Amino acid sequence: MEEKLENPYSLKIVWAILLVLAPMPLVLSTPLATEILIYAIFAMGFNLALGHTGILSFGHAAYFGLGCYVTGMALRYLELGVFPALLLGTLAAGLAALALAALAVKRQGVYFAMISLAFSQMLYFLALSPLKGLTGGEDGLKFIPKLAIEFPAPLDLSKPLSAYFFTLFFFALAIFAMRQVLNSPMGRLLPAIRENEARVKSLGFPSHALKIMSMAISGLFCGLAGGLLTVYLGYVPLSTLHWFTSGSIMMMTILGGMQSFSGPIVGVLVFLCLQDVTGNFTERWELFSGTLFMALILLFPQGVAGTIRQRVRRRMAPAIPEQQT
Amino acid sequence: MIIKAEKLTKKFGGLVAVDQVDFTLAAGEFKSIIGPNGAGKTTLFNLIAGAEPVDGGRILFQGDEITNLPQERIARMGVVKTCQTSQFFPSLSVMQNLSVAAQPPSSWRSLWRGKGLAQKTLRQAKAVLKQVGLESAADCPAEALSHGERRYLDLGLALAANPKVLLLDEPTAGMSPAETRQAARLIKHLAQEFSLSVILVEHDMGVVMEVSDRVLVMNEGRIFAEGAPQEIRRNPDVQRIYLGKGRAAC
Numbered sequence: 001m002e003e004k005l006e007n008p009y010s011l012k013i014v015w016a017i018l019l020v021l022a023p024m025p026l027v028l029s030t031p032l033a034t035e036i037l038i039y040a041i042f043a044m045g046f047n048l049a050l051g052h053t054g055i056l057s058f059g060h061a062a063y064f065g066l067g068c069y070v071t072g073m074a075l076r077y078l079e080l081g082v083f084p085a086l087l088l089g090t091l092a093a094g095l096a097a098l099a100l101a102a103l104a105v106k107r108q109g110v111y112f113a114m115i116s117l118a119f120s121q122m123l124y125f126l127a128l129s130p131l132k133g134l135t136g137g138e139d140g141l142k143f144i145p146k147l148a149i150e151f152p153a154p155l156d157l158s159k160p161l162s163a164y165f166f167t168l169f170f171f172a173l174a175i176f177a178m179r180q181v182l183n184s185p186m187g188r189l190l191p192a193i194r195e196n197e198a199r200v201k202s203l204g205f206p207s208h209a210l211k212i213m214s215m216a217i218s219g220l221f222c223g224l225a226g227g228l229l230t231v232y233l234g235y236v237p238l239s240t241l242h243w244f245t246s247g248s249i250m251m252m253t254i255l256g257g258m259q260s261f262s263g264p265i266v267g268v269l270v271f272l273c274l275q276d277v278t279g280n281f282t283e284r285w286e287l288f289s290g291t292l293f294m295a296l297i298l299l300f301p302q303g304v305a306g307t308i309r310q311r312v313r314r315r316m317a318p319a320i321p322e323q324q325t
Numbered sequence: 326m327i328i329k330a331e332k333l334t335k336k337f338g339g340l341v342a343v344d345q346v347d348f349t350l351a352a353g354e355f356k357s358i359i360g361p362n363g364a365g366k367t368t369l370f371n372l373i374a375g376a377e378p379v380d381g382g383r384i385l386f387q388g389d390e391i392t393n394l395p396q397e398r399i400a401r402m403g404v405v406k407t408c409q410t411s412q413f414f415p416s417l418s419v420m421q422n423l424s425v426a427a428q429p430p431s432s433w434r435s436l437w438r439g440k441g442l443a444q445k446t447l448r449q450a451k452a453v454l455k456q457v458g459l460e461s462a463a464d465c466p467a468e469a470l471s472h473g474e475r476r477y478l479d480l481g482l483a484l485a486a487n488p489k490v491l492l493l494d495e496p497t498a499g500m501s502p503a504e505t506r507q508a509a510r511l512i513k514h515l516a517q518e519f520s521l522s523v524i525l526v527e528h529d530m531g532v533v534m535e536v537s538d539r540v541l542v543m544n545e546g547r548i549f550a551e552g553a554p555q556e557i558r559r560n561p562d563v564q565r566i567y568l569g570k571g572r573a574a575c
Contacts, residue, residue: 005424005444008421180436180437181436183438184435184436184437186432186435188424188425188428189425189428189433191417192414192422192425195414195415198412200425202376202406203425203430203482203483204398204401204405204430204486205397206395207397259416
């Protein structure tokens, strides 16, 4: 009898998420559905660092924004096609995350968070003023040529539904890739780092290199999300680099549940839908989302997805000992 | 000699925790270190395992110098240490804990899970699970284990990492005398089965005398005496420093 090493994350969950999210435009507005997919990729990437590896970063807007700007600049100035531009944006963000992690990996917890915040603020102010000629400063990067792809089928990406399916394709790619990362030998070591980094070291694994890799892969996902935002919006708002973006993605991730695969995605879904609904009748939607955030965290201490999963498990397996010492 | 340390020194400010210690461990040898609190036993461990930088002297492992190499390099070569407090991954299941430790060290680079690698990892983790007797708790989160079980899990993690030399810093800390005896016998048994070289720090003298090939006594950062268990037991100086002057007769 050959037994298999159990995968922490099954294919079923990936397909379930895709099946639930794919028909979103039937229920929600298409632009909202597209944004949900884009931020879901962003949150998945962010959560690889925070939830899975235990790296606290206050500056993930840097990688998201870098993905946006590099993709946008590649489209506007280099006149590249959509796919190469996205690839460039993704790689740029991955490299930036790799570089920052390599510099700051020896700092733990809040110190790392502060360094990452400083880095993202640096990019924000670079884009705001010194590089105004390239980035468009406060107005954001505009005049990106009209986007369309020829392969695999001719698709005009300025049409909302086309943009949605284009994004959905990359979302599917990203979610399968994330599962692959988490189930790989490298990915299995990441939660161990979150739990006890010293022990990982004493077992012979280079924890610093692993954390750097985790950040770099996280950066790739954020960069892809950023690039997709550029393609979807047709321009790059400066706010993508703002610390508020870092804060939002952290809020969405925690809201959904950090230590689960679907958590960040659920968080994005809940957060953006709430924002959409409250935004209909007030401009101060942050006030509502803040209150709701606190209420939801009290109701779901492990995040929405995490708490539901925990309750289901407890019901199914009441025999798990609960003693704490 | 699988491990050879020469004139090993470690200072903490003005305190010399380990003072020019010469230390050897033969392949397959079971050596215990005893000594009063603060004698430098844990520091000596940390130096050998690379958990703390060495201030003077050098350490050879199978003839290669490992002084001040990063801890993960030394562990990868086969010198694996456990601490006085159980170190594991609390929210992962016992089996997941052991699977992490059983992964071949070079696999950390891999984003692709080869079938052979997974089989090997699983087999190793299962074998260790059985050896340390935690089969019934395999799917429990490690944080739900009792104190004694945690000590066994800690030992299991070290075993799963394929060590050649095991440095066990009070693996029986917090156990009752009966549990201590049982645990020490298990360690001895496993060491023989896998022909491991073991350095053990242990306070229960009866256990030390029973399982050790050689016993080393440390005091104030130096080696005070070394010999077979019988010699050490008879050494009056050892009784004096280890048991305290007034209690030497006990």
